[in-house]
Amino acid sequence: MKPSKSLLMVFLLPILMIVLPAVLLLIIALQVSQEESLQNHQLQSNDLDTLVQMATFDRQLGDLHQRMTDVLSRVEDINLNAMQRYAEYGVINQELTQISNNIDRLATSPLIFDLSQESADALQRVFHQYRSFISMANEAATLNQGEPSFYLQEAQHHFTTFNLFSQQIFEELTLRASARHRESYSALTNTRASILWIGLGLFALLISAALFAAWRINRRLVTVGDAILALSDSRQPLPDLQRVERLSRKHTGPLQRIAVALLSLRDTEQKRRHAERQVHQLAYYDSLTGLPNWRLMKEHLQHSLETNSQTNTYGALAYVDVDEFKRINDSIGHQAGDELLKQMAERLQNLGQQAATIGRLNGDEFAIIIDGLDSDKLKAAEKAELFASQVAHALTQPYCLDGHYQFLNVSQGLVLFKGIDDSVDSLFQYANSAVHFAKRAGQNSIRFYDPAVQAQLESRTELERDLRLAIENKEFVLVYQIQVDSQGSAIGAEALIRWQHATRGFVSPGAFIPLAEETGLIVPIGNWVLHAACEQLVAWQADEHTKDLVLAVNVSAKQFQQPTFVDDVAHALEISGASPHKLKLELTESTVIGKIDDIIARMHQLKALGISFAMDDFGTGYSSLQYLKRLPLDQIKIDQSFVRDLHHDADDMAIVETIIAMGRSLGLNVIAEGVETMEHWKCLNDHQCHAYQGYYFCKPVAAAEMASYCLAPPPTLT
Known part of the structure; x- marks a missing residue:
């Protein structure tokens, strides 16, 4: 039948x-x-x-x-x-x-x-x-x-x-x-x-x-019907279907077949919903922290715009970025870095702000949407800033990872919103620009979005575009600032990069070097500087007056940490024919922070080629002293911030004296930059500083003018 x-x-x-x-x-x-x-x-x-x-x-x-x-x-x-x-x-x-x-x-x-x-x-x-x-x-x-x-x-x-x-x-x-x-x-x-x-x-x-x-x-049919309705409504949880299971056990014929079919349908629906939840989880939630991701946060922000428009109140979008997270991640390892991000997510979720939606955008960047702050813009801004302060306090507390404590700092950018006329993408862009300027203001800074800030951001975006074109069009040039000994005789020079923009003219390194550092463009720029400096060394070697000059080249931390950096330097020396003994690489203290053993090994590889090293801006950091005796350095450079008021400020004088004494004890040459007056030179010379660099001797000039300075008689120390 x-x-x-x-x-x-x-x-x-x-x-x-x-x-x-x-x-x-x-x-x-x-x-x-x-x-x-x-x-x-x-x-x-x-x-x-x-x-x-x-x-x-x-x-x-x-x-x-x-x-x-x-x-x-x-x-x-x-x-x-x-x-x-x-x-x-x-x-x-x-x-x-x-x-x-x-x-x-x-x-x-x-x-x-x-x-x-x-x-x-x-x-x-x-x-x-x-x-x-x-x-x-x-x-x-x-x-x-x-x-x-x-x-x-x-x-x-x-x-x-x-x-x-x-x-x-x-x-x-x-x-x-x-x-x-x-x-x-x-x-x-x-x-x-x-x-x-x-x-x-x-x-x-x-x-x-x-x-x-x-x-x-009717009871059996109602049981079957209720089961069908429950299974067809995806918004309701799956029923246990105990009655249907009893029907499948106690009856035979069509009722048993229907019951078995319903149980099979329930299992299939359960698997489908589980797969759907997994897909939804992957599509809308961060796999590491379980927080909403960029896609879901955009939907939440759109909903918040509509809600705050109906309630006539202001909301806020907070953009949270960890300062120097890459350095921290490289120093403790990526696995520990992931655990650090998880703990950060837990702390953000435990803040107790009911009207706040927290998500992770990417990497070390988090976003927080706060609804219903206040109808008054100023009061809403005050509440948003107070909440941002709570976020900063929560995230800057010590983190315990494998028995060791880690510390971090965060920068936050805030933007207020009220009506549906605001664009979701624009709000994220504004908050991002605000956090960008918060980073510039210093660690643990909080900044609100301002149209002027946005104008600077747009200018920065335009500058980045031009900087990429400058790399392709080779719009960079090198200028050189002479370095002298205690007698005022030229012993070398520092290669300084300048950008010769087609419409802006010469662009200061202070305007584009930080941007190049942030965008990673500093690596190709640094490689160009390295090749150009080697070619200049070859040109100087052909002149009797410049053949003994040592050329110092600044190397950024990102460039030095490239796996191929040693090979790149060797290749530049090889194709140019420059003497490696005339090349000096200046490293900043941030360069030697991280995996110190790998850094030391890489420096020794370069030292084996005949290259010397100088520690640039010495005394401005906090971590180089403990590694100083292990690093194969040849020279340390006193930062110009300590030289500027040397003869007026006793603290600067004490720091300079300490650096010179430390260099002498470690057998390192000491050079001071920022020497702009005879008083600077005389004071440093009295404390037996080895070499000097600054406007008093020579401004950064082109290579030809640099050669003429070498022909001129040295200044006399009186």
Whole structure:
């Protein structure tokens, strides 16, 4: 049987449970009623026949008695011979026998028997007595053995008795027949009523059974229907389907197949939802921290714009960036860096700001959306700044990683929003520009977006574009600032880069070098400087006055940390033919922060080529002192910030003296930059500084002008 037909039988079962038994009961009731009616009709017919026979019997017996009396009373008057009389009497005797048989049958009829067995016996007895006297009268008349009148009188007496008794019985039979008819009708009525009540009871029982079956079926169908509805609504959690599981265990046939199909559908839907959640998690959430990612944060911000527009309140977007996270990540390892980001995410989530949505954009950058600050812009800004301060406080607390404490600083950019006219992309851009200027302002700084800031950002974007074009078009040039010894004689120079912009003219390194550092363009720029410096060394080696000059080249931390840096330097020396002993690489303190063993190994590789090293801007950092004795340095350079007020500031003088003494103790050459006056030179010379660089001796000039300075007599220290 097909499942559809089986299900049809399930739906028709309650109807069949009522209709089929009801039809069967109706047929049985009709048969019983018909049999009762037939019995009642038969009873009435038999009683009526008995009454008719009784009435006919009285009439026949009366006629026979009259004819018998006439015959016997006229026996002498009628000239009949013996044979004729015998024949006549024989006929009468036959009629008496027939009447006797009728009386016997009448006596055994149900009506008389029901009336009284004694009445039937008495009726037979009186008739037989009457017949006896009739027979004796007949014999007497026939055989001439006596007077038949005597016997005839006795027969008349018994006939009268029989007639009276017969009439009495007839009346009683009539009454009894009427009673029997009423009793039969009453029994028939009672039987029909019983059948009706029994039918109604059975019908009620069938309806109850059908209703129970329908309830059971309906319950199962409702269970199936509820399961289907629950499985079809993807917004609701999946049901446990315990009832469906019981259906699959306790039933067979279509219900079991439906239950098994629903359970299979639930498992499939569970797998689908799990896969959908995984896809949604990957699409909208950060895999490392579990926070909303850039895509979901944009949707949240769009929703916040609509919400704050309806409530007429300001919201804020905070852009959080970790300062120098790459340096921290490189020093502790990427795995520990990931753990640090996880702890940062936990701290942001534990701030307790209910109206804040926190997400991770990428790397070490987080975004926070704050709704419903205030309807007043100034108060909203104050609340946003207070929240940013809480963020800074939470994120700058010590982090414990593998038993070691790490510290970090964050910069935050804030932008307020209120209406739906604001663009989501623009708000993120504004917040990013604000955090950019927060970084410039110093560690743990907080800055609000300002149109002027945006103008600077656009200018920076334009400058970055031009800087990339400058690398392609080779718009850079090198200038050189002379370095002298204590006698004022030229011993070398520092190569300084200048950008010769097509429309802006010469662009200061302070304007584009930080941008190149941030964008990574410092690597190709540094490679160009390295090749140009080597070519300049070759040109100086051809001149008697410049062949002994040592050229110092600044190397950025990103350039030095390139895996191919040693090979790049060797390649530049090889293709130019420059002497590696005339090349000096100046490193900043940030260059040697991180994996110190790798840095030292790389420096030794370069030292093996004949290259010397100088530590630039010495004293401005905080980590180089502990590594100073391990680094293969040749020279340390006193930063010009300590030289500028040297002869006026006792603290600067103490620092300079300490650096010179430290260099002497470690066997390092010491050079001071920023020497702009005779007083600077004299003071440094008095403390036995080895070399000097600054405007007092020479401004940064082109290579040709640099050669002329070498031809000029050195200045005199007075």
